[in-house]
Amino acid sequence: MEENRIRENQMAEQIAGPDELYFNEEHGMLRQTVKDFVTKEINAHLDEWEAKGESPLHDLFKKMGDLGLLGIRYDEAYGGQGLDYWYELVFLEELAHIEGLGLPVAIAVQTHMATPAIAEFGSDYLKQTYLRPALAGDMVTSIAVTEPGAGSDVSALATTAKRDGDTYVINGSKTFITNGTQADFLTLLARTSEKPGYHSFSLFVVPTDLPGFEVSKKLDKLGMRSSDTAELFFDDLRIPVENLIGEEGEGFIYQMRQFQHERYSVLPSAYITTMDMINMTVDYLRQRIVFGKPLIKQQVLRHRLAEWLTEIECIKQFTYHIVRMKSAGLDATREITMGKLKAARLFQEIAQGCLQMYGGMGFMNETLISRYYRDSRVFSVGGGADEVMCEVIGKLEGF
Ligand SMILES: Cc1cc2nc3c(=O)[nH]c(=O)nc-3n(C[C@H](O)[C@H](O)[C@H](O)COP(=O)(O)OP(=O)(O)OC[C@H]3O[C@@H](n4cnc5c(N)ncnc54)[C@H](O)[C@@H]3O)c2cc1C
Known part of the structure; x- marks a missing residue:
């Protein structure tokens, strides 16, 4: 002792x-x-x-x-x-x-x-x-999975890659592709078989300087405006067979693993960016006088901030737990999925709650919180919607 x-x-x-x-x-x-x-x-x-x-x-x-x-x-x-x-x-x-x-x-x-x-x-x-x-940093990349007819249900994708001698011929389209107008190559998921099931897809590296590739549209977004997002079109684009990643028919499985990195990368925003939002909001509340005293003196606002801080600490420690699991070589799919779901929701709650505390100033573009508020919506949709995260968690739990 x-x-x-x-x-x-x-x-x-x-x-x-x-x-x-x-x-x-x-x-x-x-x-x-x-x-x-x-x-x-x-x-x-x-x-x-x-x-x-x-x-x-x-x-x-x-x-x-x-x-x-x-x-x-x-x-x-x-x-x-x-x-x-x-x-x-x-x-x-x-x-x-x-x-x-x-x-x-x-x-x-x-x-x-x-x-x-x-x-x-x-x-x-x-x-x-x-x-x-x-x-x-000599090449810019994009991940090209989503299509006009396939988002949450990745297996509905219709872009095809057909083997022809030493090449694969790619036809179809992708949408909502981040970095899409600037990418030098895409990591692209395409259908290589008409058979049902998850072994009908393959993952490819697709250079964008080949004939048959077109950025059909640069998309205009609610938020994340400093990031370009594009709709892409493939018309008989030929890539060498060497550009197949791993084995044909395994692309869906590879992409599901790749999604774990994407979803994990979101987590720190939920305890770092949110803290930045809270710090700037607290500064504002200290100097904003309403009903004769600084807004920070209002207990209801202080309690709201305290509750957010508590949730932030929980998601931070959960992220550190995931790092420990990954470091030990454990599969953290369940935890990463839960973390992505919670991070997306917490980020939105705090962005919208802080904007409220700013009052009219929060609605002005000159106030940074308005950008965070616009941007915050993306996490509950991109990289798999909240409902998809719940489906994954449910499946892993066996219900
Ligand atoms: C800014 C931005 C950047 C993106 N960047 C990329 C990128 O770089 N590469 C890429 O491949 N994709 C990218 N995406 C696409 C993103 O991954 C998809 O938007 C997302 O997977 C949802 O697909 P969807 O838009 O087709 O929505 P849908 O599949 O049409 O779903 C619409 C809504 O239905 C609900 N829903 C879906 N499934 C279920 C269910 N099982 N139960 C209950 N409700 C459900 C959800 O609320 C969902 O938001 C990006 C999206 C955005 C907004």
């Missing part, structure tokens, strides 16, 4: 705060690098890019690639950093300080949505030709 108490006291002396239970000095250095990048290279230009409806991804990703930020967990053999899940979390946490969701999502497409399957199942050729330049 006494020994345990002494050990606990010694531990308490060594660490300055709870985050030091998880992060060391080297994590701190990466954190500072990403923080500086976000402040100087992203937040400083975001108003301009939001107004323009897109960001200069080639320029931005090249700078990130030079700093080694696009391949934190990827294999060093292909230009990655070969670091662990905690470094990846540091990266995602700092990205969440970007003042709006457009850029964090555009970057996560490059790091967590379009490249994991190439790294996990792709050939050495695909890794050298596409993964390496993506990690270096």
Whole structure:
């Protein structure tokens, strides 16, 4: 007993705060690098890019690639950093300080949505030709799954890839594709068999400089305005058979695994971006005088803030639990799905609640909270709608 108490006291002396239970000095250095990048290279230009409806991804990703930020967990053999899940979390946490969701999502497409399957199942050729330049920031990528007739039900997709000699011929269309107007290659899910079932789909790397590819429309969105989103069209586009990722007929399974990275990448927004929203709102409430006193003196508002802080702490600790599970090699599909569902809802609740506390100022475009409010809707739809998350959880629970 006494020994345990002494050990606990010694531990308490060594660490300055709870985050030091998880992060060391080297994590701190990466954190500072990403923080500086976000402040100087992203937040400083975001108003301009939001107004323009897109960001200069080639320029931005090249700078990130030079700093080694696009391949934190990827294999060093292909230009990655070969670091662990905690470094990846540091990266995602700092990205969440970007003042709006457009850029964090555009970057996560490059790091967590379009490249994991190439790294996990792709050939050495695909890794050298596409993964390496993506990690270096020399190529911009998109993930192309959704179609006009297939979103939540991925298995309804109709884009075909038909084998013809040494090529696959791609016909069809994709929609809502993030980075779609700028992408150099797509990680694309297509139907390779007419048979029913999940083994009728394959995942491909599709370069966008080939005949038969067209950006048919740049889409106009409610939020995430600094990120470009496109509708894409494929008309007899021929790609070499080498561009098949892994085995034919396994693409659906690969994509379901790839979705885990995408959904996980959302989680830090729910405890970092929301804290940014709360901090700015508290500053406003301290200085805004209503009925003769600062709004922060209203107990009902303070309680609301306290409840959000409690939920934020829960989702943060849940995320850290997921990192521990991933680090131990455990399958965290159930937890990631629950986390994505909760993160999406909490983000929206806090964005809308903070806007309310700002009153009329919250409705003005000059107030940052209005951007977060517009952007917040995306998480309950993109990467799998809330209802789809519930379906997955239900299935995993056996009901
Ligand atoms: C800004 C943005 C960026 C995106 N980026 C990409 C991208 O880069 N690549 C890509 O491939 N896709 C992308 N998407 C597409 C996104 O993944 C889909 O929008 C999403 O999966 C939902 O599909 P859907 O829009 O076809 O909605 P639908 O499938 O038509 O569903 C409509 C609604 O029905 C409800 N619903 C669905 N299924 C069920 C159910 N089983 N039970 C009850 N209710 C249900 C949900 O509320 C859902 O929102 C993006 C979407 C947005 C908005």
